[in-house]
Amino acid sequence: MNNADSASQSVQTMYAERFATDLTDNRAEQKELTAQIERLRDRLEQLRTDETWLTGMQAALPGETAPPRPRRAPRTGRKPAETDAPAGTAVPGPRPAGRAKARPSRARTSVKKAVPTAAAPLHQLIRALMPLGEPRLVREVHADLAKAHPERGTSVQVVRNTLETLVKRGVVGKGIQKGTAMYTATAPAASEGDEAPAAG
Structure with missing residues (x-):
């Protein structure tokens, strides 16, 4: 029993x-x-x-x-x-x-x-908020975007998709730390001004 x-x-x-x-x-x-x-x-x-x-x-x-x-x-x-x-x-x-x-x-x-x-395209706003060489979480980037541009009602998923597009274009680097994706700006914010990622 x-x-x-x-x-x-x-x-x-x-x-x-x-x-x-x-x-x-x-x-x-x-x-x-x-x-x-x-x-x-x-x-x-x-x-x-x-x-x-x-x-x-x-x-x-x-x-x-x-x-x-x-x-x-x-x-x-x-x-x-x-x-x-x-x-x-x-x-x-x-x-x-x-x-x-x-x-x-x-x-x-x-x-x-x-x-x-x-x-302004979303990718430009996001890139402008990312300090060069400083790894950021998707949620951190989303929080900064919501604070700086409250008029843009953007979800975490849309921010993630935009960051992935910037990674493909070589503007942002991506690394995995403790199982979490970290995004790092690898090019000056003005350099991708002529490009328009589809996610933005």
Whole structure:
């Protein structure tokens, strides 16, 4: 009986440990996916805000027609009065132009600063964050990217794929330390500017 009890306890302990490990992995993956979803939501909201601003600026240009504006107006709630009037005479036209020009000084500069970063290929952003000759884990590179460019909702897997592409191009070296892949920048960040890895 003692042997049976001890065997039963051993099996229970083994399953308890396995379940605990699986549960920890499950929660960790949930946390990571939740963070990715939040980043994507933030990025989508930013894109909608930029779209609204750009639409207003486009409508303010001479010779532009008003049709694009009614679609975007419900999101911001700023232009319902303006969208009702354009069907009449051309008199209401100059009014939005005056308003749009009152604010762009700040918005325009912020967009100009944000565009190069948002439009830059992912491989350039990643390479710029990697000090020359310093081995980095994929998660470290991903964390640096999320901190430096929160507008890019990029997953760890996408960062890994981009790094692998840079390895193939000889821009980044790859080594295994204690069973973990480490990536090291082997060329100056500006040298791969003309290349465009598919993963980025």
